[in-house]
Amino acid sequence: MRERRMEWSWGAVFLGMAAALAGCAPDMGEAETHPLTEQQALAACTYVITTNTYVGADYWGTLVFKNTGTAAMTSPTIAFGVPSGIVCDYDEPGWTHTQSGTTCTYSRTSALTVGVNASYTFYYSTSSSTSFTAANVSISDPSCGSTPPPTGTGLSANQKKVSEDLTSIWENDTPTIDYAYSENIQDGRGYTNGRAGFCTGTGDAIQVIQCYVNLRSAANGNLMAKYMSGLTTINNRFLSTGQDQASTAELDSVGNWPADWATSYNNTTTRADFKSCQDQISDKLYYTPAMNEAAKWGLTQALSKAALYDAYINHGESGARSMIRSANTALGNSGQVAPVIGYNGITENAWLQKFLEKRRDVLAGDSTWIDAVDRVAAYEKLRRKGNWDLGTAFRNDVRARDCWGTTYPASGYTVRAINPDGTWSTPASYTYSCQ
Structure with missing residues (x-):
């Protein structure tokens, strides 16, 4: 993963003061800033969560994920967080689970194939009679080429919100997360975008757009779908060279990237999907x-x-x-x-x-x-x-x-x-x- 970021501007000054913008920063000199194997693994084994609900009245949770990678999953492991004090208490046939703190991890007791572009519906139950949304959903599989470390116990919903408020102050001088932000800040990393400064030249903006394309087509209002070919060209150069990519020509020839990024969030029809993808990739990375x-x-x-x-x-x-x-x-x-x-x-x-x-x-x-x-x-x-x-x-x-x-x-x-x-x-x- 790349070293990141501290950029300055809004015309370099905010009310006469330097203000931190979301963006990608100069490298700090680490030798492993851009390990290609990690980026390639992200490209080879990816997924999108399309349903994440827990109905307290039914004591029943549902997670639906779509395999958006290039290989079939053969034995997926699903981990997610539940509110403090809640116990996961049921295994669907073919599944078994463990729980560490607020993290429930379900693994297969028999083979299960989830093909490329196929979706899978996973059900679970807990001791909670109150509805909630599972946190930090993580899906791993041997087809990814490696097994990620066990998910650590994270922050509560309020603690995470406070933490992200602070980070947003440093990034945008306000606790309000700026999902619509997009700008070429001339740092050699293309366009810097959204809540976590996803950059077109460093392999993370493409993950947001791929997620968004999986949820919404161009015919259904996705203004960013038309950029996937140019993004892929840029990302292939990034992967093959290990160097950040400054060029935005491949995107500019298609449309106005910053305007389309902002509109994707500001449009009430597409906002939820676009926000969801930014949140998912920020959590993932x-x-x-x-x-x-x-x-x-x-x-x-x-x-x-x-x-x-x-x-x-x-x-x-x-x-x-x-x-x-x-x-x-x-x-x-x-x-x-x-x-x-x-x-x-x-x-x-x-x-x-x-x-x-x-x-x-x-x-x-x-x-x-x-x-x-x-x-x-x-x-x-x-x-x-x-x-x-x-x-x-x-x-x-x-x-x-x-x-x-x-x-x-x-x-x-x-x-x-x-x-x-x-x-x-x-x-x-x-x-x-x-x-």
């Missing part, structure tokens, strides 16, 4: 890997997971892992023993403090990213105040210089007040502090 990484190292607190999630979106998988290794080494775990929490007395508080310091140094050490260094300070303030479950309202009224000294520049993010349920407001007054 950033949220789920971040939660799995948290589980690997023994991180259990929502604040730690939120900080890691933001790092994945900002720096990519290899960038986040590099900072994790640096934090481990600084705490005396140079052998990268996992889980790190509890190893030689290392606490989660000490680990998060060191991780944030390492991330601060990465941002401050880059001429492009230094203006975003306040991004890390918000998590440091929450750590110092002990808001580990993100269950107390807070503000991002803190700068790196408030936590670590005046040598750090002020990023200029607008201060917002965020509530535990993810709702937010703009306070009339505030005082910068790290306490």
Whole structure:
């Protein structure tokens, strides 16, 4: 996965202040920024969730997925999250399940073939009489060529919303996620788009559009379907060279990509499908890997997971892992023993403090990213105040210089007040502090 991102503009200035835009950032120098095997695996084994319901009155859940990959699935494994305290309690014929925390994982007891472009309906039951939507649905299969790590226990719905509010402040200067955003910010990665800065030249925007094409045809209002040929050409160059692709000529010859992207979300007829695909790919590439990484190292607190999630979106998988290794080494775990929490007395508080310091140094050490260094300070303030479950309202009224000294520049993010349920407001007054 690529290293990602911190871009500046809205004309380079937002009300006289630098503002972070969603986008793809300069590489941080990791040797494995674009592992082709990972991108190829994503292309070879993909799926889209077309139904995700749980009817509490019936104690019955339904997941329907479509195999959009190039090979038939032969023995799929389905994992998903349920609300805290809920127990998965039934196995359909041919299935068996295990549960770890809030994650239920169903695997096959006999072979099952789901052909290319075929759909499969999976049923499950739980102890809940309240309706909900299964979280972080993940489907793996031997046909993918590898088995992904077990899904780690993630954030609650409110905690995830709070976490994404924070990230959206850093990306768009507002907690409101900008699904309609699309712009060529001239960073050598084509058009930067949507809620997580999906780029046309780095292999993730194409996954959003492929998902969208699977849900809605051009004849049914999909304005992005006509770009698939050009996207595929760009993506093939990306896969074959391992280099980000700046060209948008293949898209511009077809239509106005930024306008069509924005319209796809702003049109009330197509919004739900387009939003769903952005959410699915963001979870697939950033949220789920971040939660799995948290589980690997023994991180259990929502604040730690939120900080890691933001790092994945900002720096990519290899960038986040590099900072994790640096934090481990600084705490005396140079052998990268996992889980790190509890190893030689290392606490989660000490680990998060060191991780944030390492991330601060990465941002401050880059001429492009230094203006975003306040991004890390918000998590440091929450750590110092002990808001580990993100269950107390807070503000991002803190700068790196408030936590670590005046040598750090002020990023200029607008201060917002965020509530535990993810709702937010703009306070009339505030005082910068790290306490």
